[in-house]
Amino acid sequence: MGRPRTPWKLGLSEVQARYEAGESAESLGQACGVSYQAVIRALREAGVEIRKSGGRPGPRRGHVSVRETRTCKGERCANEFEVYPSSNKRFCSPACRYSSPEIAKLMATNIRNRHRLSEIDSAARTAMCSVCGPVDVRQRREKKKYATTAVLWRCRSAERARVWARQYGADSTTIRAMWESQGRRCAICRTALGERFNVDHCHASSRIRGLLCSQCNTGLGLFADTPQRLRAAADYLERTGDVNA
The missing domain is CATH 3.40.1800.10 (His-Me finger endonucleases)
Structure with missing residues (x-):
């Protein structure tokens, strides 16, 4: 004979109701005197949707989402996506963003490489830019596997211009x-x-x-x-x- 099954201290209907109300399987297992795996197994057999660890599937009861639905501004794209109202996201994906004529026109001038630096003062972090004139500069390193050890500098005005083009058009x-x-x-x-x-x-x-x-x-x-x-x-x-x- 196998080991006798431990009787549950709570009925399955009460366990199901408390689980659907948000109580965890661990606490229900302790209340029933069984393991949480047994609770999960019984609930699954009863047809209850099991939550993932750490949260409830889908929105909470009575919860009103603060997100809003927007339509992608990309050409030949009408996908809808959800964002928070404070977001300035206008495209559903980077592909739509960079294929947009508006952004492509701003990026076509190659903002970063047009700004040639000279008279670099590494101590004061200033330089003379071919476009902006006297500017602040930022040290950067190549993002390559076998990058050179030479110190590279980037015009901060060029970086800001790139952000303005990408985020605000x-x-x-x-x-x-x-x-x-x-x-x-x-x-x-x-x-x-x-x-x-x-x-x-x-x-x-x-x-x-x-x-x-x-x-x-x-x-x-x-x-x-x-x-x-x-x-x-x-x-x-x-x-x-x-x-x-």
């Missing part, structure tokens, strides 16, 4: 013109902006709204770009009297 001339039109100052607090500014954009349409300092750009993001919350915060500060001039 704007060239450096447009961004620089906006920078000059704002008097080289933040569009909100009017703090002087150096070469390192933040491009503020609408997360729904990816339209560039202005150039901000780091603090203002972070503040808008923390308030979810909601005017009502920003006005309520201003009213709260004025009501409590703790306002910095």
Whole structure:
């Protein structure tokens, strides 16, 4: 004779209900006095969908997803994908992004290689760029298996131009013109902006709204770009009297 089967302290219907409510198989096994493998096996035989380790399959009960559905902006592509509202993603894949005429036109000028550096000062990390003039530079190393030991430098303005083209679909001339039109100052607090500014954009349409300092750009993001919350915060500060001039 084999080993007698251990009786369960809980009924299968109660175990199933508690498992579907979110309780783990380990805790149910302890409550029933059996191993969690026995609980999983019994639930599977009863036709219950078994969760993967560490979570429930699909969205939680009563959970409303904060993601939104967008349509790919690529040519001859109508795929839909889910993103968070704060994302500026416009294409469903890198293939669609780089095949887009808008991005291809910006990338066709070979932004990185047009910026030739000379008069490099490694201590101050500055150089003379053939396009931008005096700029800050960043040290980089070749990403090759048998890379050379020579120190390579990259124009930071060229790196920013590449990001502007890829993320916002704007060239450096447009961004620089906006920078000059704002008097080289933040569009909100009017703090002087150096070469390192933040491009503020609408997360729904990816339209560039202005150039901000780091603090203002972070503040808008923390308030979810909601005017009502920003006005309520201003009213709260004025009501409590703790306002910095």
